[in-house]
Structure formats: C-alpha cells, structure tokens
Amino acid sequence: MKTLRFCLAAIPALALTAPAHAYWEYGHQTVAQIAYANVTPKTRAAIRRLLAQTPQLDTPTCPATTIEGASTWADCVKPLKNADGKPRFGYAYNWHFQDVNICAPFSLEEACKDGNCVSAQIKRDVAVLRDHHASGKDKAQALVFLIHFVGDLHQPLHAGEKGDKGGNDVAAAYGEYSPRRFNLHSIWDGTLAERAITSGPSLVRRYSPAEKARIARGDVDDWSRESWQVAHDVVYASALKGDPCGPSPAKVTLDEATIEKIVPVARLEVERGGLRLAKLLDRALG
Template sequence: MTSLRRVRPGLAVAATLLAAATAAPASAYWEYGHQTIAQIADANVRPKTRAAIRALLAHSELLGTPECKASNISDAAVWADCIKPLKGPDGKARFGYAYSWHYQDVNICHPFDLVAACKDGNCVSAQITKDVALLKNKRAPLHDRVQALAFLVHFVGDLHQPLHAGEKDDQGGNKVLASYGGYGTARLNLHSIWDGYLAERAITSGPPIVRRYPAAVRAKIAAGDVTDWSRESWQVAHDVTYASVMADPCAPTPAHVTMDEATIEKDVPIARLEVERGGLRLAKLLDQALG
C-alpha cells in the first residue's frame, strides 16, 4: 500500500529496534512479510507451476530495473515496492501509475463496496485479477507476463495486510501515531506496526510458517475469490486492527494509540493467519495462472 501518499516505515529486526528506541525504523516488514508470503506460495504450488515461475523470472532483465531484482520469487515479492522511487528520463516517477495499485480505500465504517475504491481498476484487488489474466495469456508479450508475475506476488501480500484493505480516512492508519509495547517514535504509526513490528513477531512465533500445508488446510484457506478475500481483510481491519486500540472502531480515532503487550499477544495469531492466507491464496492463483 505504500505510495507517495502513504509512506510506511518498516523494521529490520524487532529486538534491535526495541533496544535502540532512538533509531528510526529501517525498511523491512513488507520485505520480510512479502517474502514470507512468496515463500509459502512457492512451497505449496504444483511442481509445474513452480517450474513456470522460475522460467518466467529467468527473464526478469526484461523489466529494465537493474536496481530492483526479480530473478527469484522472494526478490519478485518486493519488486513492486522497490521500483516506486525510480525516475524516468524526464525526471518523473517511472512507475507512478502503479502507486494506487497497492491498496484499496474501503471505509470500515461503511458497507463494504469495492466499486468506488477500484475506480478504473486502480486498486489492489482489480490488479490481482488483471495480473492473473495476463499470466494465463501465453500470447501476451513476455515482458508483460514477467511484470504481471512480480506485481501479483506483491499485491496478494498487500491485500492481506488489513490496512491495505480497510481504513477510516486516515491513510490506512498512517495518520494514527502509535506506541508498540514500550517502543514509540514520532514516525511510528498504526500502519507501520501492522506492516512491521507485529507481522515480524507473528511470522517468527510458533512452528515454521514456510512449509507445505496439508491439502485440506490449503483448500479451506484458499476458498473463495479476490472479492471474498478483500471483504475478509477489510473485516479484520474493523474487528481487530482498529478494535484493538479503541473501544469503538468507528468512533473518532485518537491522535495517538497504544498497543500494550496484552493486545500484541492477542493480535499475533491474527497477523500470522493473514500471512498464511496470503501465501496459500497466492499459491492458488499461481496454480490457476501457470499450473
């Protein structure tokens, strides 16, 4: 969901940052989070799909972004964020047209509606659908299919960060200053907590999250379509992300909120589930497109 409008800091390693509270958060969760989702998908796709992914990414030089690698699925997972600052010969943002593709502003306090949020296809769920269609089309130019693959791997991850799918006129929580446990700076906000601190803790808690999941689990989690997953992530934003830091998610948001340790422990399983959902649903879409 990061755009010029939405700049979200991530983190490198939570323990390091918590020990150095004066340091600004470094770039990471949606590096770590996106890469973890991609690795889950890679572990759960069919062998034929995995081979097709590798074959396409072998041509990643066609993207023309030597600064932003996409030669394997982990690198491809963060390519769409890496390219944001790249400039064209005219000095303008080379990929500026894609800024709004990382999220969808669906207000959690209004009925769920993707129509306004996805005007002209400029939202994450619409782009996921578009990218799957491009990958299925073997007559499409190779460059377009490689780019669609890189975008798809990233955008499915974006959709499963709840503040990319639901918000309340606060730039997906970027305008909500926040404290996380005993850590807080002027740059830390509700969005960056879910992007980084909470997600890293969720991914590293419990058994290894990157693994081959049983068929029944894969089928259950990957059921539905992109609209269903959008609605679910939007609901998580309402029921968990905002509800964790305020009694009424639809009341005016305080200028500063706090996630104490008890709240963090309660939210970790939900954040972990969102990563698992992202990975297994990405695997489903990749199988549909390439398998």
C-alpha cells in the same frame, strides 16, 4: 491518498525514519515463500522461467530473479525515475491498496474506480499470466506484481481504513516502543508482522490439501471483504479499545496484552496470503 512509505525493515528503529506503504520485506517474502512451497511442480517451473526473464524489465537495482526478490520488486521500483524525472512506475502507486471505509457497508466500487486498486490489479495480473498472446516481459512483470499485491491485500490496512490513510495518520506506540513517527500502519506492516511470523512453527511448509482448501477458499473479492473485516474487527477495535468507528485519539497504544491477542490474527493473514497466492499461481500457470 496514502503516504508513500516503504522501508527495508532490517532494524525497526532505522526503518521508521522513512515512510513506506507495504509489508516490510519479511512479510512479503514469507507470503511468497509459502506460495512457492505449495504450488504444483509445473507451476514452480513456470515461475522460475518467468523470473529468469525479469531482467527484461530493466530494473537492475531491483532484481527479481528469485521468489524473494520478486515479492518486494513492486516497492523497490517506486523511487525509480524516467529521463524526465517523473516516477517510472507512478501509474502503479494506487495498485497497492484499496481505501474501503470500515464504517460503511463493504463496497469496492469507489475504492476500485477505473481498476486502480489492489484487488483489481490482482485479477488483471492473473489474466495476463493466462494470456497465451502476452509477451514474456509482460508476463514477468505481471508475475512480480501479483506476488507482491496478494501480500498487500492481506495486510488489513491495505484493505480497509477510516479516512486516516490506512492508519498512517494514527500515531501509535507498540508496547513500550514509541519512536517518533510510529503509526498504526507501520505496526501492522512490520513490527507486528515480524513478531507474528516468528511466533510458533515456521509458516513456510507444505500444507495439506485440506488446509489449503480451507484457508484458500473463495476469490479475490471474498478475500478483500475478509481483510476489510479484519481491519474493522481487529485492527481498529484493538487500537481504540472498543468501538472501531469511534473517534480516534491523538495516539493509540498497543500494550503487551493486546499484542499477544492480535499476533495470531497477523500470523493467519500471512498464511492466507501465501496459500491464496499459490492458488492463483496454479490457476494461471499450472
């Protein structure tokens, strides 16, 4: 089971002192902003109405009345406790990822057993949003989960791994930056994601119908396989300098040449997440 890690990545050096398990704020917010910019006006109005109902979720320390707040709500609520001291949202822990072995044929059967994986919950949230009998509170919660989980699915180490807790067990250096507890997962979660998002023109814009059709094609299972393939072909291959299924060294280093090579891939994953989220939202609410 993956180690619970989430941080507010305003400053990477601070963020790395605490564990996390999702895109840092910037990645999730950017995915959400891309989606919001590309849904239909009708869908955008429906999103605003549902976000206005999120105070019913009774999580005042994790406001979700904006698209940016909604994008990080599912991580923000992880530490919240019930009166008995147990995690209030502990049931959703496994919904943020799916541990599909990159060194075996692709299959969601075991990783998504009993629906406890990110792709299964994306489908569930869409179904709740489309259910005319669902309450406003249930729809509001489904919306904020959906916004977050689509972002998670497009972080490749949430979709594929090789028995190392999604890269959490792989110590790593990012260029010359190698603080204690830095690992392969945290690189793709934050440092690399932030660099990718800020490289080149803004990803938050209106995309053409042709761009949206090309980037958002397929369904959730297709996207799961694609993200798993990126984990195999890019994440582990670049970290291990060759065979992604070879033995992992005690520590891997992503040098500057490697970082430059994989930045476009990380950037595309954010773009894919945003436009595919827009597609799902239009289908559910538009």
